[in-house]
Amino acid sequence: MPVITDIRNAVVPISSEIANAYIDFSKMTASVVALVSDVVRDGKPLIGYGFNSNGRYACKGLLEERFIPRLQRADLGGEIDPSRAWDAMMANEKPGGHGERSVAVGVLDMALWDLAAKVADVPLWRLIADKWNGGAAKDTVFVYAAGGYYYPGKALAELQVEMQGYLDRGYRVCKMKIGGAPLDQDIARIEAALEVVGEGRNLAVDANGCFDLQTAIAYGEALKPYGLFWYEEAGDPLDYALQAELARHYDGPMATGENLFSHQDARNLLRYSGMRADRDWLQFDPALSYGLVEYKRVLDLLPEHGFSRANCIPHGGHQMALNIAAGLGLGGNESYPDVFHPFGGFADGIAVEDSQVTLPDCPGIGFELKSALIETLRDATRT
Amino acid sequence: MPVITDIRNAVVPISSEIANAYIDFSKMTASVVALVSDVVRDGKPLIGYGFNSNGRYACKGLLEERFIPRLQRADLGGEIDPSRAWDAMMANEKPGGHGERSVAVGVLDMALWDLAAKVADVPLWRLIADKWNGGAAKDTVFVYAAGGYYYPGKALAELQVEMQGYLDRGYRVCKMKIGGAPLDQDIARIEAALEVVGEGRNLAVDANGCFDLQTAIAYGEALKPYGLFWYEEAGDPLDYALQAELARHYDGPMATGENLFSHQDARNLLRYSGMRADRDWLQFDPALSYGLVEYKRVLDLLPEHGFSRANCIPHGGHQMALNIAAGLGLGGNESYPDVFHPFGGFADGIAVEDSQVTLPDCPGIGFELKSALIETLRDATRT
Numbered sequence A, B: 001m002p003v004i005t006d007i008r009n010a011v012v013p014i015s016s017e018i019a020n021a022y023i024d025f026s027k028m029t030a031s032v033v034a035l036v037s038d039v040v041r042d043g044k045p046l047i048g049y050g051f052n053s054n055g056r057y058a059c060k061g062l063l064e065e066r067f068i069p070r071l072q073r074a075d076l077g078g079e080i081d082p083s084r085a086w087d088a089m090m091a092n093e094k095p096g097g098h099g100e101r102s103v104a105v106g107v108l109d110m111a112l113w114d115l116a117a118k119v120a121d122v123p124l125w126r127l128i129a130d131k132w133n134g135g136a137a138k139d140t141v142f143v144y145a146a147g148g149y150y151y152p153g154k155a156l157a158e159l160q161v162e163m164q165g166y167l168d169r170g171y172r173v174c175k176m177k178i179g180g181a182p183l184d185q186d187i188a189r190i191e192a193a194l195e196v197v198g199e200g201r202n203l204a205v206d207a208n209g210c211f212d213l214q215t216a217i218a219y220g221e222a223l224k225p226y227g228l229f230w231y232e233e234a235g236d237p238l239d240y241a242l243q244a245e246l247a248r249h250y251d252g253p254m255a256t257g258e259n260l261f262s263h264q265d266a267r268n269l270l271r272y273s274g275m276r277a278d279r280d281w282l283q284f285d286p287a288l289s290y291g292l293v294e295y296k297r298v299l300d301l302l303p304e305h306g307f308s309r310a311n312c313i314p315h316g317g318h319q320m321a322l323n324i325a326a327g328l329g330l331g332g333n334e335s336y337p338d339v340f341h342p343f344g345g346f347a348d349g350i351a352v353e354d355s356q357v358t359l360p361d362c363p364g365i366g367f368e369l370k371s372a373l374i375e376t377l378r379d380a381t382r383t
Helices: A060-073 A082-089 A101-120 A124-132 A156-168 A183-197 A213-226 A240-247 A263-272 A291-301 A319-328 A371-381 B060-073 B082-089 B101-120 B124-132 B156-168 B183-197 B213-226 B240-247 B263-272 B291-301 B319-328 B371-381
Strands: A004-013 A029-041 A044-051 A140-146 A174-177 A203-206 A230-232 A254-256 A333-335 A356-358 B004-013 B029-041 B044-051 B140-146 B174-177 B203-206 B230-232 B254-256 B333-335 B356-358
Touching: A004 A060, A004 A371, A029 A060, A029 A101, A029 A371, A044 A101, A044 A371, A060 A082, A060 A101, A060 B060, A082 A101, A082 A291, A101 A124, A101 A291, A124 A319, A140 A319, A156 A174, A156 A183, A174 A183, A183 A203, A183 A213, A213 A230, A213 A240, A240 A254, A240 A263, A240 B263, A263 A291, A263 B240, A263 B263, A291 A319, A319 A333, B004 B060, B004 B371, B029 B060, B029 B101, B029 B371, B044 B101, B044 B371, B060 B082, B060 B101, B082 B101, B082 B291, B101 B124, B101 B291, B124 B319, B140 B319, B156 B174, B156 B183, B174 B183, B183 B203, B183 B213, B213 B230, B213 B240, B240 B254, B240 B263, B263 B291, B291 B319, B319 B333
Parallel strands: A140 A174, A140 A333, A174 A203, A203 A230, A230 A254, B140 B174, B140 B333, B174 B203, B203 B230, B230 B254
Antiparallel strands: A004 A029, A029 A044, A140 A356, B004 B029, B029 B044, B140 B356
């Protein structure tokens, strides 16, 4: 009958001198929570940790004002049950308006799953494979290196050094930002990156939602000859009509979804955006979107729209999504080898080979095997 | 060259023993902000006030963590300019995820408009009519009485007393909740209300987004014979396909939009929900949706989708929306005669006649003419 005895809530900076086409990250923050349980193992209480994925800010106020108090009052039936916790956290919340609170619930959901897997003494990927995937788990997960940000003074040569660094660390597929410079400059950047990564299928580009339709199509026309891995988030994430029209002009693979934070929003993307199951990618980030309990609802929607879990490569580059990818058979996961430290990346000593990574065999999400991350989580939430 | 010298941020309860079909309101809160200026009139600094509309919680953390600091640092060009303030407040926010932060920005936007109108020494409805409507302002605004909530032990006779109270105060059109009881009980409640308000065109019903398609249609079939004023928010606010399918079964007026908080979400409703400009109503609440700066973007979208401002009757029952309705020619405004005190309602001494209300002639939004409200705003933000 495990019980949560204490909930701790902290904010840490994940600021960085990078920028995408929409925002700069110099003031970015992340919430960290710790759920302390009454289960003692090796003389210490089991603790579940959660944090919020990058791109959205820490949600300390929301956690303190609504979601932690509700979780503290919740009756979880003597189990660490993330689904029951979810219902308790979302009680008396009106429908619609899926932003910010989806991050707060996602932080707590991550910590609940970490704790649940630790109580069960299994890795999270194993727990969810057994629970929802007939026990089948992937041995390796496809990962790509997300980078290629804009920052002051960055030249083409530096972009190439960055890309070479990803290849040196075992990545085959790399991603760079577009839309923060004029089209001709972005094309020069793309060609510089391709000199390093080789074929177009090794390079993805990401506009972070900054294009209007005309610009999105102009970029599409210019990108076509390269045969890129994907063309990501051309327009506003809610402008499904733009995405659908762009698909009539660009027949290469496209990707979007990182800024849709509920199954209702995901369903609208599937209904209206003209995304093509035979080539396109869905990037919903479970940590930003009310956690795995809600993400499972998204996965369950896919078949009726002709999509499968193999279409999903979540945004965020966190080990939570990596566990989900392995345990529920997603198409892969994002990775940030050079930014958002220490939240991105994998367990220490896990190597990437040909853009594939293996999962650690450690109870929970695996934070304890990544020394810089677990140190940050423990330091932030130590009383 | 007016300057904001201090920003104060407080939380007040607006709890009530009522419930709709989705949530109970016993723990509902509201944020209150005060923008203190260096403009002194009658010996006192002009202060702009803002608060958040009901149904969404106070957003104290978000205000403190991001939006007040950004507004404090903003260069408004020596004016109280809500549009420039908006850009500063939304800097480094990613697209998508329109919830919670839309409330925080809406609270500050309301206070900015209140202060801007006070500095100009005109009512807000006059300021915005001159700015955006060629000076044309409505003399009276249609208002309806929103009530008919569920609460423990409420019987049909009490619902009738409540409705009679609205008629006694000059309302012709009243609204009640449905979906919190089985269909047959709701029909009995509707018939009881109709005994008081008379014709079906005097009664609106509101399901607060709780129905699945089958239930929405079943209610639609049962409601048809009554010829109601409107059938509101049958399904999830983001389920545009449900709304479109329901429109094929229910040809009476429908209303929705209170839980869509951006022009992108509003545009999706207009694109995909099958709403009919000749009879349906759009209820976007400017206070919950990034304020009037964003609401103006919504209004500007309407014509290309065949709608006009006359289709708009905002949710929220606050004087901010009342000023917008008068100044920009909306179809009307919600009113809560009996709940959410002191935030709803009108200036003291303003009478409702045949569901029409006049606007006060007082600088700003008019809070100073509603004694219980201005006292609450001042008490909450007094240093």
